[in-house]
Amino acid sequence: xxxxxxxxxFRVLKTGQSMTLLCAQDMNHEYMYWxxxxxxxxxxxIHYSVGEGTTxxxxxxxxxxxxxxxKQNFLLGLESAAPSQTSxxxxxxxxxxxxxxxxxxxxxxx
Amino acid sequence: xxxxxxxxxxxxxxxxxxxxxxxxYETRDTTYYLFWYKQPPSGxxxxxxxRNSFDxxxxxxxxxxWNFQKSTSSxxxxxxxxxxxxxxxxxxxxxxxxxxxxxxxxxxxxxxxxIP
Numbered sequence: 001x002x003x004x005x006x007x008x009x010f011r012v013l014k015t016g017q018s019m020t021l022l023c024a025q026d027m028n029h030e031y032m033y034w035x036x037x038x039x040x041x042x043x044x045x046i047h048y049s050v051g052e053g054t055t056x057x058x059x060x061x062x063x064x065x066x067x068x069x070x071k072q073n074f075l076l077g078l079e080s081a082a083p084s085q086t087s088x089x090x091x092x093x094x095x096x097x098x099x100x101x102x103x104x105x106x107x108x109x110x
Numbered sequence: 111x112x113x114x115x116x117x118x119x120x121x122x123x124x125x126x127x128x129x130x131x132x133x134x135y136e137t138r139d140t141t142y143y144l145f146w147y148k149q150p151p152s153g154x155x156x157x158x159x160x161r162n163s164f165d166x167x168x169x170x171x172x173x174x175x176w177n178f179q180k181s182t183s184s185x186x187x188x189x190x191x192x193x194x195x196x197x198x199x200x201x202x203x204x205x206x207x208x209x210x211x212x213x214x215x216x217x218x219x220x221x222x223x224x225i226p
Contacts (some may be wrong), residue, residue: 033212040217042201043155050212059210090155097143097205097214101155104224 002026006091006102013081013109021105023078023091031072031094033058034066036087037104043090049074081109114204116217123192124225131187131201131220139163144178144185145203151217155201161185192224 004025013019025032030051045058048109049068063085065077074093078085086109091102123129133143140147146158159169161178169176173190189196199221205214 011141017183031212040218042114042218044216045212045214056212086152088120092155096160097145098157099147099155100157100212 004091004093004100005101006089007020007091007106008048008105009103012104013078013107015069015082015109017109018077018106020078020088023074023076023102023109024072025074025093025100026072027090027093027095028071029093029095029101030071032068033092033094033099034064034074034076035090036060037090038087038110046089047074064102083109085109093110114202114217116200116202116216116220118220119218120221120223122223122225124189125194128188128190129187129192129222131200131202131222133185133187133217135179135183135201135202135204137204137206139206141155141206143205144200145205145214146185146187147203147216149201151198151201158187158200189222191220194224194226197222197224 007022028093037043038104043052045061046064047058047066049055050053050087076100089105142163144161146157148158149155167173175188177186199219201219202217203214220225
């Protein structure tokens with residue numbers, strides 16, 4: 001059982017470049033999330049989805065877009081990367097608030 | 111507004127010592143949920159426990175125990191006879207949403223180092 005899988009694990013971007021982080025879950029969960037983790041700030045919610053075809057903004061949505069075209073996938077996009085978006089990104093799905101996390105993506109924007 | 115405070119940024123203990131990680135929360139709701147997650151060096155966060163606001167019974171799971179006290183708005187986590195494998199960052203979290211985790215707020219985490 002793979003659980004939540006994120007790709008890639010590491011990425012380096014130049015300012016202004018775009019990229020998409022991929023998240024897939026095989027637990028048939030309705031809810032999926034994207035968090036960013038920064039030193040001394042814990043995890044902050046970027047966007048989330050309560051089901052296929054739906055997305056909503058979290059605490060820190062600016063500069064990111066998401067899509068949930070299929071129930072098992074949740075994509076996070078950066079249209080024009082900025083150094084402030086250097087962070088570790090975690091995808092998660094949930095069942096009754098119990099979150100299942102992916103292993104994270106370390107993103108550096110130079 | 112919600113707030114979760116983990117005042118202990120880093121803790122170091124020697125193996126076999128007991129250690130308590132503190133968590134203080136703020137909420138105006140009478141119905142809420144409290145969580146602890148563990149983030150080992152591998153990076154992936156792992157669920158440890160969920161407690162709802164109506165259940166103040168302490169819980170024990172092996173070497174782990176949790177003390178929920180509404181009177182002091184605290185949900186502390188104790189590891190008994192710590193082991194090197196307990197070294198991780200531990201996050202306390204609060205949610206007022208029973209349908210999902212979109213309203214889940216994390217504390218800033220406590221890094222626990224267990225010295226062999």
